[in-house]
Amino acid sequence: MAAKKSKPKKASLNQPAEVLYADELKALNAVDDERPEGWKLAPQAVVTYLLGGEAPDGSAVSAKYVGNRRLIETAVATLATDRALLLLGVPGTAKSWVSEHLAAAISGDSQRLIQCTAGTDENQIRYGWNYASLLAKGPSDEALVRTPLLRAMEEGTLVRLEELTRMGSDVQDTLITVLSEKILPIPELDKAIVANRGFNIIATANNRDKGVNDLSSALKRRFNVVVLPLPSSLEEEVSIVVDRVAQIGAGLGLPDIEPAEKELARIVELFRELRDGQTADGKIKLKTPSGSLSTAEAISVGISAWAEAGHFRSGVVDADSLAVNLIGAIVKDPVQDAIVLQEYLETVVRPRKQWRDLYTAIREVM
Ligand SMILES: Nc1ncnc2c1ncn2[C@@H]1O[C@H](COP(=O)(O)OP(=O)(O)OP(=O)(O)O)[C@@H](O)[C@H]1O
Numbered sequence: 001m002a003a004k005k006s007k008p009k010k011a012s013l014n015q016p017a018e019v020l021y022a023d024e025l026k027a028l029n030a031v032d033d034e035r036p037e038g039w040k041l042a043p044q045a046v047v048t049y050l051l052g053g054e055a056p057d058g059s060a061v062s063a064k065y066v067g068n069r070r071l072i073e074t075a076v077a078t079l080a081t082d083r084a085l086l087l088l089g090v091p092g093t094a095k096s097w098v099s100e101h102l103a104a105a106i107s108g109d110s111q112r113l114i115q116c117t118a119g120t121d122e123n124q125i126r127y128g129w130n131y132a133s134l135l136a137k138g139p140s141d142e143a144l145v146r147t148p149l150l151r152a153m154e155e156g157t158l159v160r161l162e163e164l165t166r167m168g169s170d171v172q173d174t175l176i177t178v179l180s181e182k183i184l185p186i187p188e189l190d191k192a193i194v195a196n197r198g199f200n201i202i203a204t205a206n207n208r209d210k211g212v213n214d215l216s217s218a219l220k221r222r223f224n225v226v227v228l229p230l231p232s233s234l235e236e237e238v239s240i241v242v243d244r245v246a247q248i249g250a251g252l253g254l255p256d257i258e259p260a261e262k263e264l265a266r267i268v269e270l271f272r273e274l275r276d277g278q279t280a281d282g283k284i285k286l287k288t289p290s291g292s293l294s295t296a297e298a299i300s301v302g303i304s305a306w307a308e309a310g311h312f313r314s315g316v317v318d319a320d321s322l323a324v325n326l327i328g329a330i331v332k333d334p335v336q337d338a339i340v341l342q343e344y345l346e347t348v349v350r351p352r353k354q355w356r357d358l359y360t361a362i363r364e365v366m
């Protein structure tokens with residue numbers, strides 16, 4: 001009889017922050033400090049977790065977010081008040097990333113998440129019903145389907161609302177009572193869930209997309225808005241891209257390649273020039289493409305180029321492995337953006353001697 005084959009164990013594609021950084025969180029948790037009720041870490045420790053530094057036991061804490069300390073301090077301080085936090089910014093400025101890490105550090109759980117879309121209705125925000133149970137027994141606590149928001153209220157944790165402004169304004173407004181009174185009435189059961197200490201909301205929204213619904217002023221008043229900017233300097237942005245590409249690539253198990261820092265720096269330089277509408281020296285004015293060409297997109301181009309180089313191009317990220325990926329990132333609108341790229345190629349890339357390889361590689365596929 002053939003031996004029964006055991007199923008190979010599957011590796012997960014993405015681990016939540018509280019699992020990936022469990023050691024750092026534990027080290028930061030070691031001291032007996034003052035922390036808001038329901039919080040796993042003190043506010044100072046949460047900021048150290050996000051921006052990097054040293055834990056009380058002397059171990060190193062890696063930087064998750066690279067940017068202005070004040071922004072993160074404001075975000076953390078907000079979550080300790082009765083106001084909710086709204087992280088706003090153009091796409092790819094680490095809003096979701098910061099939100100995940102804040103939830104991991106403060107509540108030890110970043111998975112309490114509601115993805116808001118145009119199709120999100122009140123049942124996905126407040127609570128729903130298990131209809132079999134509802135028909136058999138009528139409204140009861142067992143028939144109640146708890147949403148991540150309801151669970152967060154009951155257990156006193158953070159809940160994340162991704163892309164808050166994508167859901168309709170009427171649905172957004174269901175959050176008003178939750179945020180101002182910290183209760184969620186369930187009229188069918190003639191009761192209300194009262195939030196425990198530690199409960200709060202972190203929402204993200206991007207201010208570039210079309211088809212979003214403005215927040216009502218009643219709701220706006222209950223959120224503290226922290227705007228996450230694009231990185232201010234080239235060096236800062238290059239270091240973010242280099243670090244994140246290394247982490248993500250390793251997480252995906254991409255083949256080993258030669259260090260690609262130089263090429264990654266070139267992507268960032270190129271993106272920044274197009275985004276700013278002028279060359280780094282300010283001498284040539286450029287048209288800007290319709291996409292945001294954010295740090296996150298530079299990271300994606302880096303990852304794709306790594307995969308291409310590792311699998312098809314003998315392990316070196318070069319102009320050839322970048323070309324198609326760069327075009328894909330820049331040309332979002334096939335007509336307008338193609339013109340922008342053409343102009344950039346001819347006026348900036350071609351005259352730069354050290355970028356000649358890139359000019360040729362892009363011309364070959366465009
Ligand atoms: N300042 C930064 N510090 C650290 N990482 C950054 C920074 N800016 C961008 N990133 C990286 O960019 C990637 C994408 O970020 P994220 O998905 O959080 O963006 P977002 O603002 O939520 O975008 P969207 O509006 O499209 O949802 C993450 O891998 C994150 O690490």
Ligand SMILES: [Mg+2]
Nearest residue numbers: 095096097204
């Ligand atoms: Mg996001």
